[in-house]
Amino acid sequence: MKFSQRGRGIVRMVAVVLSLALPLAMAVSSADARAGGGLSSGSRGGRTFSAPPSTSTAPNTAQPFNRTITQPGSPSFGTPGGGFFNRPGLLGGLAAGFLGAGLLGMLFGGGLFGGIGGFSSVIGLLLQIALIVFLVRLAMSWWQRRHETATAFAGGPSPLGAQSSFRNATGFGLGSGSAPLEIQPGDYEAFERLLGEIQAAWSNEDIARLHTLATPEMVSYLARDIEQNKARNVVNKVSGTKLLQGDLAEAWREGDTDYATVAMRFSMVDKNVDRLTGRVVEGSDQPVEVTEVWTFVRPRGANWELSAIQQT
Template sequence: MMSSKRMRAFFKTAAVAMALALPASIAISSVADARVGRGGSAGSRGSHTFSAPPSTKTSPMAAQPMQRTQAQPTAPAAAPAAKGGMFNRPGMGMLGGFAAGFLGAGLLGMLFGGSLFGGLGGLASMFGLLLQIGLIALVVMFALRWWRSRNAPSYASGPAHFDAGSAQPQGGPAAGGVGTTGSRLGGGLGGGLGGFGAQAAPASAPIRITPDDYDAFERLLGEIQTAWSNEDKAALARLTTPEMESYFTADLADTAAKGVVNKVTDVKLLQGDLAEAWREGADDYATVAMRFGLVDKTIDRATGRVVEGGEQPIEATELWTFVRPNNGDWMLSAIQQAA
């Protein structure tokens, strides 16, 4: 008798738990991802396509890699072979060269009958030379710091919901970030005397993003979502790169074949900041992290019935990369999901 009561109580408890869990599972499955890009990562970011954008306040985690892209990975440039020897250690640079010359002069003095420091006029001359080397190094160091501060790129505070304060110049192109002024100067004293000679131009160089640019990014967020929702292919071709247009056109054809249409309304930028901005040749690039709200749903074309999503606003965080060819208008070049 007791066992049958316990069994009935167990089944009642299980039935209540399933009843409570069912609405939650329905709500989870009702997320439509009907917005442009369908919640995936696609497009190209120039030479930065296969490197993750720097983290920001809006998107502190690494972005998802591209799932669709027409860019081709390039092999990293081979590093020059390290030379051996006491004064060719990494970081010795100009001071190492002076030390090597100093030791060479002493050895020549010994070979020609003098003491180790005979060729330099004795111990007092040695200390005098070291003092001169130290003064020269200080002058060069301060000169380089002044030059870097004078030529450092400036980042304007973005209007509205954009905050550019977290965007900082990253490492050189090999590291996948924005090249800094220091990298163009050969890395300071550690680069040796050769650092003052002609340097090869970097593959990408940082650029300044103005409040007008941030206004353009926010405007494009809304216009592209609206064009996608209205299936306006002409507008998508005007606002995006040919690569992104091809992806969006294929996605629209897929939804049409399924007899549904994606509808996105009430798009509102909630927070955004600059991840990185750089120039490649005649093209400017900017990757911006954006958290925005929207009403996202999929509707049956024949009946108008909501298949997925609903009228409840949701939030999404994505990294959008914009490109500006030849100082023209900004266009969407890539979308990446925040991890």
């Protein structure tokens, strides 16, 4: 009898802790389901496996590609490993760490979490880490807002406008095998326009429209991501896409094809909603800021198209 009462008390305690920890963890994460799904996908011609130079907008090195067809037969060409333990970022690492700790406990005879006391300790640790993540996110957001006023755009004092939002860069013909390529103001306007149009077509699940804005490779990834959303009975709604800062990382020519890789920091409302009820499942109506490196390709005489998206 005493054991059952104690057990009920522990269950109540765990329920209370989870009710506090889980909403907090959800509050510090966005849907991260915009076009590209927060992955690095696509190709950059002969520079696919070379990291683009860092810029003031994206000082960190761009991540290597999770999905690309440049290397036929590569395991990364298939769908990335799914499931909670394969999620990028802090939560995936925590889950893997907890699982590893549990397995070690089993090997040494302590049970999966070393008994009820061990389980309570794990929940307490999870709550502490969630609080730390929340505070770090708040600090980072404050710093970005403070820093944005001084360095709103890399190319000029105006916080709006395509020509001033990108650093004026010409002749970025890097590499011995590349011809010099000059990026004109009209090209920057095209990059900013494509940013908004691709997010809108993605949000509307308009595959036909995406085919006019991106390469067949990128469309194949976006179409597959849309199908995965349909299987989950959700639709990703992106709105209010606004370029905040951008600059050119590199531009080059391969044969009759031009390439331009640009770093862009932009804001958007990114949320997943239930297809039937419209209820928000992930994300919120609050804008989030994202920094990504996009590569555009332009065959001679044609328009720019999205060729790759890389996370930073």
